[in-house]
Amino acid sequence: xxxxxxLDNVNKEYKGTVVVxxxxxxxxxxEVFALLGANGAGKxxxxxxxxxxxxxxxxxxxxDNAAKIGYSPxxxxxxxxxxxxxxxxxxxxxEGDKSKKDKSYLxxxxxMTGLSDTKIKVKNYSKGMIQRLALAQALISDPDILILDEPxxxxxxxxxxxNLELLKRxxxxxxTIIINSHILHDIEAVCDRGVIMKKGKVIDTxxxxxxxxxxxDKFVRLVGEE
Amino acid sequence: xxITLNVIREKIRKxxxxxxxxxxxxxxxVFSTDMGSLTVGGRSINDYHVLLPILINVLNFLNGAIALAxxxxxxxxxxxxxxxxxxxxxxxxxxxxxxxxxxxNLVTSWISGIILYMTLGVFAVIKGYADILGKIAVAxxxxxxxAAIICxxxxxxxxxxxxLFTGTIMVIILVFGAFRxxxxxxxxxxxxxxxxxxxRAIRLIPNLAGISTQAGNLVQEKPLNAHVIIMALLMIWIxxxxxxxxxxxxx
Numbered sequence: 001x002x003x004x005x006x007l008d009n010v011n012k013e014y015k016g017t018v019v020v021x022x023x024x025x026x027x028x029x030x031e032v033f034a035l036l037g038a039n040g041a042g043k044x045x046x047x048x049x050x051x052x053x054x055x056x057x058x059x060x061x062x063x064d065n066a067a068k069i070g071y072s073p074x075x076x077x078x079x080x081x082x083x084x085x086x087x088x089x090x091x092x093x094x095e096g097d098k099s100k101k102d103k104s105y106l107x108x109x110x111x112m113t114g115l116s117d118t119k120i121k122v123k124n125y126s127k128g129m130i131q132r133l134a135l136a137q138a139l140i141s142d143p144d145i146l147i148l149d150e151p152x153x154x155x156x157x158x159x160x161x162x163n164l165e166l167l168k169r170x171x172x173x174x175x176t177i178i179i180n181s182h183i184l185h186d187i188e189a190v191c192d193r194g195v196i197m198k199k200g201k202v203i204d205t206x207x208x209x210x211x212x213x214x215x216x217d218k219f220v221r222l223v224g225e226e
Numbered sequence: 227x228x229i230t231l232n233v234i235r236e237k238i239r240k241x242x243x244x245x246x247x248x249x250x251x252x253x254x255x256v257f258s259t260d261m262g263s264l265t266v267g268g269r270s271i272n273d274y275h276v277l278l279p280i281l282i283n284v285l286n287f288l289n290g291a292i293a294l295a296x297x298x299x300x301x302x303x304x305x306x307x308x309x310x311x312x313x314x315x316x317x318x319x320x321x322x323x324x325x326x327x328x329x330x331n332l333v334t335s336w337i338s339g340i341i342l343y344m345t346l347g348v349f350a351v352i353k354g355y356a357d358i359l360g361k362i363a364v365a366x367x368x369x370x371x372x373a374a375i376i377c378x379x380x381x382x383x384x385x386x387x388x389x390l391f392t393g394t395i396m397v398i399i400l401v402f403g404a405f406r407x408x409x410x411x412x413x414x415x416x417x418x419x420x421x422x423x424x425x426r427a428i429r430l431i432p433n434l435a436g437i438s439t440q441a442g443n444l445v446q447e448k449p450l451n452a453h454v455i456i457m458a459l460l461m462i463w464i465x466x467x468x469x470x471x472x473x474x475x476x477x
Contacts, residue, residue: 077307
């Protein structure tokens with residue numbers, strides 16, 4: 001399989017503190033890859049470096065030339081006075097691709113994420129609905145790589161199930177997905193493999209069905225150790 | 227374009243804009259009635275031809291304050307809310323992003339300024355001075371220059387400096403710029419090295435008073451000072467350039 005994203009000895013320092021330490025990853029096309037670790041492990045900084053939201057202090061990040069990236073942040077903010085369709089229309093406009101501003105296309109993305117009623121203003125949205133809207137806007141460019149920061153956080157059981165099914169469908173479409181999540185059951189349900197990070201370093205890798213030990217047990221054993 | 231339109235939409239929803247515009251309308255109304263007429267040497271001045279330069283000064287200053295208030299927090303708020311993440315991750319450059327936000331603020335402040343000038347026009351007609359409507363319309367161009375300087379400078383500063391400091395610096399620039407003629411008069415009598423430093427420092431402040439004076443000259447059919455207008459345009463260009471090149475290290 002083709003490498004979609006390669007991180008080669010990537011480091012990130014903030015005022016002398018190493019946040020990401022010598023990180024190397026190869027993420028293949030069509031993979032669903034998990035970034036795991038406790039708070040402060042360097043997962044979000046890694047995502048930010050991949051997205052170009054912050055620069056790596058050293059090392060190389062290579063993204064497949066033609067790859068388009070969609071991003072759903074952990075704590076998304078959308079103007080409260082807009083409806084879901086207006087938010088989608090706004091980001092479609094920011095993309096600069098007129099074909100993506102097509103109302104039926106945007107509606108299909110909202111339907112896909114379970115936000116069919118587009119007349120409700122964002123101010124009346126639950127946290128889960130905002131999370132779904134974040135996912136919908138990430139899909140506007142029909143991205144090859146989808147980066148999702150805590151995509152099921154704040155969702156109720158039904159919402160989580162819906163989003164996980166959606167992620168499986170997106171994987172079937174051949175999208176490469178990178179997920180940062182604390183909900184290990186969700187990771188096990190959709191991801192192919194991942195890395196467990198601690199204090200900016202990869203301390204172990206995880207592959208689906210690799211052993212009888214559950215991801216949760218492995219995570220607690222590795223991250224819980226001091 | 228989308229980012230700019232979104233800024234305009236968001237700002238128009240803010241109550242602050244309406245309150246300040248209402249205040250401006252009240253100022254025009256008060257000056258336009260006998261209650262607010264100025265008195266010079268015991269003689270009441272309510273001739274609109276004479277009042278107009280004063281009103282232009284007041285309205286430009288007020289609109290400058292509106293431009294400052296709406297520009298001060300726009301860029302920092304984008305980063306605070308992390309809306310910037312969804313823009314940067316779409317490959318939009320910082321320069322384009324910051325300029326789009328700034329233009330949104332600028333257009334909003336122009337809309338507010340045009341409302342103020344339209345009020346001025348309405349009162350002029352009511353008072354029987356419909357003949358000066360054209361002059362008021364042309365004077366509005368100077369309001370646009372005035373607001374552009376404040377808007378661009380505020381936006382450029384706000385990219386890297388905390389909102390409170392940006393606000394404080396810009397209030398000083400706005401007040402000193404609006405009273406630059408008075409400052410020049412005050413410092414004219416000063417001597418020594420300190421005086422030279424103060425005089426040079428004053429020269430760095432945008433000549434907002436000069437811009438309003440040119441608008442006043444225009445309505446009174448006096449000659450315009452091209453130097454003031456060129457310097458204003460240069461200031462806008464420099465501030466615009468700063469908006470494009472000043473960058474944040476991360477979104």
